[in-house]
Amino acid sequence: MALEEPTDMNELVYYTSRDLDNGGEVFCWVKRGKCPACGNGFMGKPKDEKTGKAKIRAKEYVCPECGHTVEKTEYEETLTAEAKYTCPECGKQGETTGPFKRKKVKGVDTLRLQCEHCGGNIDITKKMAKKKE
Numbered sequence: 263m264a265l266e267e268p269t270d271m272n273e274l275v276y277y278t279s280r281d282l283d284n285g286g287e288v289f290c291w292v293k294r295g296k297c298p299a300c301g302n303g304f305m306g307k308p309k310d311e312k313t314g315k316a317k318i319r320a321k322e323y324v325c326p327e328c329g330h331t332v333e334k335t336e337y338e339e340t341l342t343a344e345a346k347y348t349c350p351e352c353g354k355q356g357e358t359t360g361p362f363k364r365k366k367v368k369g370v371d372t373l374r375l376q377c378e379h380c381g382g383n384i385d386i387t388k389k390m391a392k393k394k395e
């Protein structure tokens with residue numbers, strides 16, 4: 263597996279690079295997906311008609327080509343999270359992918375990926391995403 267690291271942040275829905283709580287580190291990103299309706303446009307946040315800027319807090323994504331709209335969580339769960347990491351369990355470096363779907367782990371929204379070597383969990387918690395380092 264050879265993941266292509268993102269070059270343009272505008273293509274991304276999500277991005278993080280950080281040390282993990284239990285050791286190891288991860289660089290994870292989620293690329294924008296194409297519109298499920300027309301297959302042409304890349305889904306994005308709706309733009310403010312006055313300023314032309316994307317409404318980051320919008321609860322939906324919209325296709326710039328055909329106007330197809332999908333609810334935020336529903337859309338994001340169809341995307342794939344890609345990651346390069348140093349595994350907290352086995353200490354090896356690897357690459358992995360998984361659905362961009364958060365689940366509760368110890369009460370915290372967590373994006374859980376699996377190490378390609380040992381199957382150990384690579385947990386990227388939502389809480390940590392806000393922490394600046």
Ligand SMILES: [Zn+2]
Nearest residue numbers: 297300325328
């Ligand atoms: Zn479309």
Ligand SMILES: [Zn+2]
Nearest residue numbers: 349352377380
């Ligand atoms: Zn591992």
